Amino acid sequence: MLEWLNPVKGFGVTFHTMFKKVPTVEYPEVKAPTMPRFHGRHQLNRWPDGLEKCIGCELCAWACPADAIYVEGGDNTEEDRFSPGERYGRVYQINYLRCILCGLCIEACPTRALTMTNEYELADDSRESLIFTKEQLLAPLLEGMEAPPHAMRLGETEEDYYRLGSQDADAAARADERNSEAVQ
Ligand code: SF4
Numbered sequence: 778m779l780e781w782l783n784p785v786k787g788f789g790v791t792f793h794t795m796f797k798k799v800p801t802v803e804y805p806e807v808k809a810p811t812m813p814r815f816h817g818r819h820q821l822n823r824w825p826d827g828l829e830k831c832i833g834c835e836l837c838a839w840a841c842p843a844d845a846i847y848v849e850g851g852d853n854t855e856e857d858r859f860s861p862g863e864r865y866g867r868v869y870q871i872n873y874l875r876c877i878l879c880g881l882c883i884e885a886c887p888t889r890a891l892t893m894t895n896e897y898e899l900a901d902d903s904r905e906s907l908i909f910t911k912e913q914l915l916a917p918l919l920e921g922m923e924a925p926p927h928a929m930r931l932g933e934t935e936e937d938y939y940r941l942g943s944q945d946a947d948a949a950a951r952a953d954e955r956n957s958e959a960v961q
């Protein structure tokens with residue numbers, strides 16, 4: 778190809794782009810929906826009785842490449858139970874000044890306690906407000922759930938809960954399949 782034609786080719790790209798429809802969204806009045814699997818703000822999930830899924834193991838914190846997660850585990854007792862099993866996440870923080878929303882932490886979580894929502898409005902003007910605490914990250918209590926601490930209601934042992942979790946995972950996989958079929 779003749780080199781002197783290169784500038785003309787460049788203008789060709791400009792002209793082609795000039796006639797494309799511009800995807801302008803009048804944010805924040807109009808909020809364009811994200812893709813279903815968009816990585817947004819995290820959520821700490823609960824079991825159907827309201828107990829927390831987090832067991833305070835810190836695997837998410839170790840997996841994080843940005844050192845954005847801080848976890849301190851605590852011991853459950855029969856009088857003061859926050860999750861099934863021995864341990865729960867006593868302190869849990871995510872620093873959104875550091876987080877790059879890569880999702881490695883949710884891959885590392887052994888109990889599916891940590892997932893990511895589609896919420897993307899995470900800008901603020903103070904450091905304190907961008908360090909989310911456990912209370913901010915915990916999923917809301919739905920109908921039939923009771924705020925911990927309370928006894929295990931879904932089984933005698935934590936294994937009963939984890940079996941329930943694998944049913945959750947099967948249901949999520951089926952929902953993913955349905956979503957991808959709908960997109961095709
Ligand atoms: S999404 Fe990535 S950067 Fe953010 S807390 Fe999780 S592992 Fe860390």
Ligand code: SF4
Nearest residue numbers: 831832834835837886
């Ligand atoms: S969110 Fe998951 S990986 Fe992180 S401490 Fe809790 S149970 Fe462990």
